[in-house]
Ligand code: HEC
Ligand code: HEC
């Protein structure tokens with residue numbers, strides 16, 4: 001009995017560690033993604049025509065799945081070769097580097113069998129039999145079929161072999177013990193498609209669900225996680241925090257979610273990274289560049305139809321903003337922000353997002369807004385809109401109090417309503433982001 005208790009105790013501790021690790025390991029790289037020019041160029045390989053041949057249909061299917069699964073957002077480092085990996089994903093416990101999945105026989109997956117690949121995509125077991133960290137979205141990819149996985153592998157084997165070895169992970173003990181992942185794997189997995197189909201759902205709705213819960217792995221970012229790093233029960237798509245970016249609520253909530261968006265608004269955003277309401281920056285910019293901008297119109301439409309069916313999250317009470325802070329915030333806004341967002345923050349459609357009735361501005365957790373103001377942000381380029389659009393960093397121009405005031409102001413003007421922000425919130429994030437000179441220069445202009 002005592003032995004059993006001890007084993008259970010160890011399991012609980014391990015799963016706590018693994019859970020916490022998982023939650024954090026979802027963080028995206030703090031390192032900036034490859035510059036806009038490189039990224040559009042790299043994404044082009046996913047659109048290269050595949051010559052007719054005996055297995056052309058399978059290869060085309062595999063190439064399309066690589067777009068749906070957003071593989072290049074992660075398996076491409078700045079100035080690196082497509083699929084060679086080596087992008088560092090920053091976590092508080094150190095850095096995880098993405099694997100080389102090019103066709104190289106020694107450093108990539110050139111020698112892999114379909115069984116091996118299926119085990120990786122379905123069970124998170126790597127080429128060396130090791131447990132893979134769930135920063136690799138296998139909990140979502142496991143919803144692909146065996147036939148899909150075979151097609152993906154066949155396609156990856158046609159990519160240019162790259163003899164490049166990604167650096168070893170820099171994780172501290174005990175996070176460097178891969179066995180901890182086995183315990184995490186016992187926790188409930190993200191929902192599977194086809195399990196809760198509402199009555200009267202169309203084939204298009206089901207396609208949208210399969211894309212969102214499967215290769216699109218949208219809930220990896222957009223669903224909040226519990227202490228164990230598993231999806232919070234009953235809060236699917238209500239918004240998540242990763243790497244200090246807030247992935248907004250995608251439910252029908254009219255303040256924080258997509259309640260005011262039409263199906264066409266969503267489709268346009270996924271296609272071009274912009275629409276009359278918002279622009280896709282940060283981690284979502286990568287998703288647009290490497291995945292949603294390269295999907296078929298039918299698939300984007302199906303995703304939009306599925307998202308529009310998500311019932312609204314429950315709204316929270318919002319504390320009123322202090323009038324003095326609002327007044328100071330209005331002055332900062334007029335000074336620093338109207339050049340792009342214009343008076344009354346009406347914005348310029350598809351160039352600078354309007355900030356009124358804006359869901360990103362009104363998320364319950366202000367971290368995302370603060371991150372955008374402090375660090376600046378770049379809209380993800382896409383084939384239809386290849387030119388970069390950048391919002392500069394204000395970290396060096398504005399004090400903590402000024403950032404707090406302007407945030408409180410934009411969160412409570414032009415129809416917006418959200419909790420006020422304090423200078424202490426800003427100071428905390430500023431120190432977490434460790435904004436250094438290099439990053440500021442990098443972020444504050446195009447190169
Ligand atoms: C969110 C980032 C992310 C995305 C998106 C992603 N991967 Fe990965 N992938 C990783 C990370 C991180 C690892 C390494 C995990 C580890 O070392 O435990 C990895 C590892 C792998 C491995 C195991 C390689 C080995 O040598 O064991 C395969 C296979 C793989 N990914 C395939 C894919 C494919 C195919 C796609 C697209 C359908 C994809 N990945 C999308 C992050 C990602
Ligand atoms: C790597 C994390 C990540 C993944 C994966 C991801 N998103 Fe996002 N998403 C974000 C972030 C962060 C934002 C906010 C972007 C901004 O502030 O400019 C966002 C914004 C959005 C928005 C706009 C919301 C608004 O109110 O402005 C939509 C729509 C969206 N995502 C849909 C999707 C869909 C559909 C998928 C899956 C195909 C997906 N996302 C996958 C992180 C992610």
Ligand code: HEC
Nearest residue numbers: 278279280281336337339340352353360361377389390391
């Ligand atoms: C040089 C032009 C420029 C200036 C000046 C500027 N912005 Fe932006 N802003 C942008 C662009 C471009 C985006 C789209 C990036 C994105 O959404 O990820 C953006 C996005 C935003 C967003 C996110 C909206 C959304 O839908 O994703 C917020 C919030 C924001 N800006 C606030 C501010 C505030 C506050 C200031 C002044 C302190 C400011 N901006 C100054 C260009 C600018």
